[in-house]
Amino acid sequence: MKIYTYWRSQATFRVRIALNLKGLKREEVFINLDRGEQLKPEYKATNPQAVLPTLFDGNAKLFQSVAILEYLEEKYPKPPILPTDTLARAWVRGFALINVADSHPLIVPRIRNYLTDVLKVDEAAKTAWIQHWLGAGLDAMEQLLAEKNPSGKFCHGDSPTVADICLVTQVTPAQLFKCPIEPYRRVMRIYEACMSIPAFAEAHPRKQPDFEGH
Amino acid sequence: MKIYTYWRSQATFRVRIALNLKGLKREEVFINLDRGEQLKPEYKATNPQAVLPTLFDGNAKLFQSVAILEYLEEKYPKPPILPTDTLARAWVRGFALINVADSHPLIVPRIRNYLTDVLKVDEAAKTAWIQHWLGAGLDAMEQLLAEKNPSGKFCHGDSPTVADICLVTQVTPAQLFKCPIEPYRRVMRIYEACMSIPAFAEAHPRKQPDFEGH
Numbered sequence: 001m002k003i004y005t006y007w008r009s010q011a012t013f014r015v016r017i018a019l020n021l022k023g024l025k026r027e028e029v030f031i032n033l034d035r036g037e038q039l040k041p042e043y044k045a046t047n048p049q050a051v052l053p054t055l056f057d058g059n060a061k062l063f064q065s066v067a068i069l070e071y072l073e074e075k076y077p078k079p080p081i082l083p084t085d086t087l088a089r090a091w092v093r094g095f096a097l098i099n100v101a102d103s104h105p106l107i108v109p110r111i112r113n114y115l116t117d118v119l120k121v122d123e124a125a126k127t128a129w130i131q132h133w134l135g136a137g138l139d140a141m142e143q144l145l146a147e148k149n150p151s152g153k154f155c156h157g158d159s160p161t162v163a164d165i166c167l168v169t170q171v172t173p174a175q176l177f178k179c180p181i182e183p184y185r186r187v188m189r190i191y192e193a194c195m196s197i198p199a200f201a202e203a204h205p206r207k208q209p210d211f212e213g214h
Numbered sequence: 215m216k217i218y219t220y221w222r223s224q225a226t227f228r229v230r231i232a233l234n235l236k237g238l239k240r241e242e243v244f245i246n247l248d249r250g251e252q253l254k255p256e257y258k259a260t261n262p263q264a265v266l267p268t269l270f271d272g273n274a275k276l277f278q279s280v281a282i283l284e285y286l287e288e289k290y291p292k293p294p295i296l297p298t299d300t301l302a303r304a305w306v307r308g309f310a311l312i313n314v315a316d317s318h319p320l321i322v323p324r325i326r327n328y329l330t331d332v333l334k335v336d337e338a339a340k341t342a343w344i345q346h347w348l349g350a351g352l353d354a355m356e357q358l359l360a361e362k363n364p365s366g367k368f369c370h371g372d373s374p375t376v377a378d379i380c381l382v383t384q385v386t387p388a389q390l391f392k393c394p395i396e397p398y399r400r401v402m403r404i405y406e407a408c409m410s411i412p413a414f415a416e417a418h419p420r421k422q423p424d425f426e427g428h
Contacts, residue, residue, distance in 0.1 A: 048357035049312065060301050064315065066280075067307035074300045086288045087274050093281035097314075098263065101278065105319040114346070121333060132328070136263075143262035 001026040002056040004046065006033045007208035008176075010104055010169040011065040012053040017165045018069050020199035022076045026055075030210040033109055051108075066100050069162050081161050092156050095144055096166035103137030103170060106130075107177070127177065134174045138184045141167060145186035153193050160194060168194050172205065215240040216270040218260070220247045221422035222390075224318055224383040225279040226267040231379045232283050234413035236290045240269075244424040247323055280314050283376050295375050306370050309358055310380035317351030317384060320344075321391070341391065348388045352398045355381060359400035367407050374408060382408050386419065 001019070003026045005012045019026055031037045031052060038050045047054045047063055055062040057075070062068045073082055082089050105111070107130045115121040115129060150156060155163035171191045174181055181188060194200040205211060215233070217240045219226045233240055245251045245266060252264045261268045261277055269276040271289070276282045287296055296303050319325070321344045329335040329343060364370060369377035385405045388395055395402060408414040419425060 048361065049316070049354040051316075062304050062308065064308035064311040066311055066315065067304045070307055071300060071304040074303065086285060089288065090274075090276050090281050090285040093284055094276065094278035097278040097280055101280065101315045101319055102263070102265075105315055106325070111320070114343070119333065119335060119339060119343075125333060129328070129333075140263040147262065
């Protein structure tokens with residue numbers, strides 16, 4: 001496998017975790033989003049959206065992190081990252097999408113740049129925007145966990161699923177952007193459980209070869 | 215089945231199409247997003263995120279449109295809305311997520327309200343924001359279709375999939391917010407093919423009992 005990656009890309013972080021959980025090795029190609037390398041013609045020829053990640057499984061090109069997680073689960077089912085029960089799968093996917101479809105899209109570099117460059121929003125207001133939307137997602141996750149009251153170690157059961165992967169990529173930027181995270185006791189319990197597993201810990205932005213600090 | 219719906223909710227539009235394609239009947243509960251009915255305690259008790267849709271299949275509660283589409287496909291597989299081949303499924307899901315995870319989250323009411331109420335963005339700049347992000351998604355979809363050059367009637371093959379559902383929920387708001395759509399020839403060919411099918415046409419916002427015009 002070959003992955004186009006950047007240390008701070010949360011979408012790529014999701015895929016790194018899944019590859020690690022499934023024991024799949026990868027070659028890495030580094031695309032520095034902060035220097036705009038995703039906009040170069042050679043990368044746009046690979047990924048017309050100019051976003052990360054892109055994953056090649058042999059010649060098969062894969063894009064969009066959630067589509068990649070589903071692909072990995074179908075092609076490399078062991079260990080599973082989705083439950084077997086249809087309703088449980090729906091809950092896990094729904095939980096994950098709070099991060100993927102509601103929170104994360106609002107804080108990616110292209111949005112932060114538009115706020116600054118086009119809307120002329122100052123740094124304080126931009127930080128407030130980021131904290132607001134990450135907080136809304138954390139609120140929703142905490143309430144869903146309260147409602148479900150999971151008895152296992154993770155969001156669903158005693159092994160990690162796509163829900164846990166996307167809980168982690170909700171919490172990591174919240175920490176980076178200094179959101180208050182103390183209120184989210186259930187979320188943080190599971191975050192710590194995830195981070196105690198090498199597959200998660202080694203996929204963390206800080207552990208990547210292209211990490212530059214922040 | 216019981217669905218909490220609003221005529222202009224694009225996420226609910228996705229689920230309406232899928233229910234229609236699969237011939238599943240539903241009872242409808244109307245939640246007027248423009249009047250803030252999603253924020254009432256009785257709805258938040260059902261959906262802590264205060265978003266649409268929520269679908270009940272008997273007592274089973276389902277949330278987040280993409281998780282619902284996957285659930286419907288697993289529980290009611292005929293007719294399918296995903297291909298059978300693993301790589302084709304990944305392409306269809308990745309295409310759909312351009313709408314779900316990259317474009318649509320940026321134009322929902324809560325974002326438009328934040329732009330107006332908190333960032334004090336004027337109407338022209340708000341419209342430019344909406345058109346910019348919908349246009350970016352349409353660009354990506356058009357380029358993916360050019361790269362794939364589908365030989366069938368729809369995004370993948372001759373029957374509609376989740377990719378077509380999410381192509382439609384990309385185009386419909388683009389029309390509403392007067393984005394230029396002429397450049398997107400491949401997208402619009404498929405949009406017209408979808409809209410010629412009653413399952414799509416009858417799910418359109420304008421055809422809903424709670425439609426109020428715009």
